[in-house]
Amino acid sequence: MLAVAGGKGGAGKTTTTLGLAAALVRQRRSVLAADADREMPDLHAMAGVARDPGLDAVAAGWPPRMVAGIADEPAPGVGVIPAETGPPTADRTPPETGTPLGRVRGCADAALFDCPAGAGPDAVAPLRAADAAVVVTTAEPACLRDAAKTAAMARELDTPVAGAVVTRAADPPDGVGRLLDAPVLGVVPEVEIEAAVTDDASGGKPLSSERVRAAHDGIVSALQPKYL
Template sequence: MLAIAGGKGGSGKTTTTLGLASALDGPVLAVDADRDMPNLHTMAGVERRDDGGASDAVLEPTVHQHPTDQTVSVLPAPSGTDDEAFEEWLESIAADDRTTVVDCPAGAGPDAATPLRVADGVVVVTPLCAPALRDAAKTAAMARALGTPVIGCVVTRTRVAPDAVAELVGAPILGTVPEETSPVLTQPTVQAAYRRIVDNISGKK
């Protein structure tokens, strides 16, 4: 399970989750772990059904096929789950045979910590602005404190990222994603960027 994390909302986590999911060799499960402000299902173009968050039937009842990428399945965030049930939910997903990428909540609170703790590795996403970069460094530090390795960082809305980003986050730059017009994930330059990032992630394993 690969967690896609960032300190600020709007940093590009959800775009990166779906971009990596499409670039990875399938089948891939893209999971929304943001219970308070979920938007993975909206960006993916699928419905969010409320199944009560039951951990004993967590996968198939709520999984949706991505409408334009048949290798990707989308699992919207559960609703009505307490923290313990939510962690069990994520652990059950981690046992799934598919490659899994998880769109994490922003920030450094307990909701953000849970998917980081369950994941096998973390990719930190940030644009090139000082507040977001500081928060990205905090997110990376939190992941390490939880015992989850930080594989690297993805810098969004730019074609070039300075080496200082890697120094600040304490992890290599896996790639940059250029700013493009919406819908971003249909743009060839963005798709190519995520394929390069996947190649770099594979090289880190």
Template structure:
């Protein structure tokens, strides 16, 4: 999950999509790859339902330690937080180890750092594809286009874009970013993930992602 700037909706969309895929029976892994500004596990805990315990999430490093086994189940996404001491680790090496540890038939979502920085490059090098999340403001779209260009250079082409906090999507967004618009998430405050309209939008997005990319790769209904 990549985006042009902080606040573009990446983390909320990562978690919402992970839960939507889980509702389809997929054993999902969702990992925080934004180690400087990590909030995926915090958001998961704050919005936990019966399928996701609010206990401290394991870190990405915990998941790839030799003594541990990454065994995602179908009751809810396995959410992995950022390392406790990220400055001591090579992000590319850790995320590469995560790719090896995750079962081949499990959707594995990485919540990337914003923009086209070197920090964003590490998860994009590991991922097969990226999904762009962006508001429809001019500056946000411009930055999302830069992120899309970086992803393509790193052999991680965008599978599509999701417009966040959007009432509608004008023609031309897909052409601007060079990939199809796969979803639109409506605005919903103050807790978007609790809104039925947002949940429905993430369910629709999950269906499109499976159809476009994961039908013959993942264990998903």
């Protein structure tokens, strides 16, 4: 299970989560992508699935695969579990399989968590539940600094950082790997202005770009076989 994390909103976490999930489906693997961001949930909207049921239902004992809606374009075949709609339904401290995110384990070939920004309890929960973290950042200095904080937080929780994804860039800035103390798994290019929508509910247009899909395919290859 991978947590797709980053310290700053708008870095591209939701697009990356759905894009990596779609890349795994293209490899004919079953995938569940869960939205761990209760405050700003948009994975379901980008994937085109219903808002309910969500992780609340998983917490209540529903099988995760039954809860998941199946995405169509731009990520056909990905199982998407929307975020919880109310207050947290489980203790956020121990990484037990009884928590909603923990119950996703073993229900598909791969599971990805779309994490909230920041360092609060909601951001900690998916990092605790995951086997590793993928840190998403743009090339902007402020975003890189926040990404470094996210990587440090993951390690404090004993969650290894599998690597970094740099979004909306042609090449990664010098020193990203050193800053995050993790390899750069790939760079997702900027797409045309009319399609440049990141972490937005307006159709997930970047995922329709062949260049973006190729970037996500390459990132999945970089994560295999150790993390996926």
